[in-house]
């Protein structure tokens with residue numbers, strides 16, 4: 001676990017260990033083993049996305065990890081009745097509510113909090129009652145952050161996918177500036193502001209350097225690098241990049 005008070009925290013997303021397992025229906029690779037290695041290598045939390053279609057993480061993974069993790073479990077899920085029941089039963093430390101579309105390859109954007117404000121207000125209240133800290137996965141849009149505040153969620157995670165996918169320096173700088181403004185706006189509303197999606201070894205530093213950002217959730221790039229350098233090394237290398245960037 002990190003000890004520096006201002007250090008940006010790293011949540012390691014282990015979904016794609018399960019993606020490889022599900023590709024063959026084997027018993028390996030084991031996401032539980034990955035989570036423990038990631039914790040030992042310096043992860044501050046383990047993130048996993050229990051998708052409605054169960055394409056990677058399975059219910060059994062969440063159940064086993066809930067009793068084993070030594071850091072925090074950040075469970076990503078859609079705001080459906082089924083997922084609400086699972087979260088209320090297992091009570092992960094954090095629950096990040098995300099949009100899901102069956103045909104998507106990966107999460108394509110943030111939740112529309114304005115369109116679903118009434119449902120999400122009720123959903124978040126039920127999770128808070130169960131002792132779960134709720135985070136809302138949103139685009140870096142001030143109106144969405146205002147809605148997060150109105151809904152009563154203590155945490156938001158800014159979707160960094162458009163920053164990661166930006167084509168060219170100008171587009172990347174524009175996407176970064178949008179995230180910087182959103183962090184500052186979210187903090188002014190009293191929200192904890194996290195970020196994630198599509199972050200990798202080449203693009204993480206400017207995001208980690210944003211003042212006021214608390215935690216980055218990173219999965220695909222870390223698991224991909226682990227194929228060649230091992231998961232322990234892959235987590236340590238990402239941890240070091242974040243630490244260096246957030247120290248300046």
Ligand SMILES: CC(=O)[C@@H](O)[C@H](O)COP(=O)(O)O
Pocket residue numbers: 013015049051076098105106107137196197219
């Ligand atoms: C919500 C988010 O940005 C990620 O957790 C992402 O959902 C990872 O899971 P997938 O790779 O299945 O999209």
Ligand SMILES: NCC(=O)COP(=O)(O)O
Pocket residue numbers: 013047157195196197198199217218219220221
């Ligand atoms: N919430 C973002 C996350 O957990 C990891 O996303 P990615 O690094 O796999 O794109």
